[in-house]
Amino acid sequence: MSRHRTAAAAGGxxxxxxxxxxxxxxxxxxxxxxxxxxxxxxTTGVDxxxxxxxxxxxxxxxxxxxxxxxxxxxxMRVGPSTDYAVRFVYMVSGLPLELxxxxxxxxxxxxxxxxxxxxxxxxxxxxxxAIVAPWLKHGANLRSRPxxxxxxxxxxxxxxxxxxxxCSGTWCQAAVQKPRVTGYVAQKNLWGVYPQExxx
Numbered sequence: 253m254s255r256h257r258t259a260a261a262a263g264g265x266x267x268x269x270x271x272x273x274x275x276x277x278x279x280x281x282x283x284x285x286x287x288x289x290x291x292x293x294x295t296t297g298v299d300x301x302x303x304x305x306x307x308x309x310x311x312x313x314x315x316x317x318x319x320x321x322x323x324x325x326x327x328m329r330v331g332p333s334t335d336y337a338v339r340f341v342y343m344v345s346g347l348p349l350e351l352x353x354x355x356x357x358x359x360x361x362x363x364x365x366x367x368x369x370x371x372x373x374x375x376x377x378x379x380x381x382a383i384v385a386p387w388l389k390h391g392a393n394l395r396s397r398p399x400x401x402x403x404x405x406x407x408x409x410x411x412x413x414x415x416x417x418x419c420s421g422t423w424c425q426a427a428v429q430k431p432r433v434t435g436y437v438a439q440k441n442l443w444g445v446y447p448q449e450x451x452x
Contacts, residue, residue, distance in 0.1 A: 382444025
């Protein structure tokens with residue numbers, strides 16, 4: 253996935269971060285923009301957020317786990333309240349996020365870049381999605397069957413967003429949108445599912 257960081261003119265003090273992924277001629281762009289004057293630290297540290305627990309204190313669901321953005325515009329804040337400053341604004345629905353803590357109606361999440369912050373639970377969905385791992389030099393292939401010898405139905409660049417229909421622990425059945433192409437992708441080539449995780 254290509255990333256661009258730009259600074260505004262002097263005095264603006266804002267940086268923009270654009271995340272773009274392309275499959276064939278279809279582009280999926282997620283712009284993440286830092287907000288001004290964020291506090292220096294979050295109220296709950298990422299490293300210690302789930303210390304001693306493997307389930308959420310609110311939902312009782314497994315921690316950590318992957319979710320996706322329900323909204324096309326979602327604000328990540330430095331703390332679990334609208335009283336806290338906005339850290340980033342995400343502008344693409346379906347983006348996978350790793351949920352690592354729960355606090356009331358707020359969820360501490362982390363994106364594929366490692367950026368973390370709090371989002372309201374209403375902005376998140378249990379729909380499983382993933383992106384082709386950004387660290388892959390040549391992307392990943394979508395195949396007609398869950399086999400490395402199966403026909404290739406699409407060649408996906410790093411960062412391409414896919415919807416997950418299921419994973420066996422080795423292969424995931426996935427779909428790319430616009431144009432819609434379905435098939436199987438090696439699970440190790442995705443960010444949004446854990447290694448050996450089974451998704452039904």
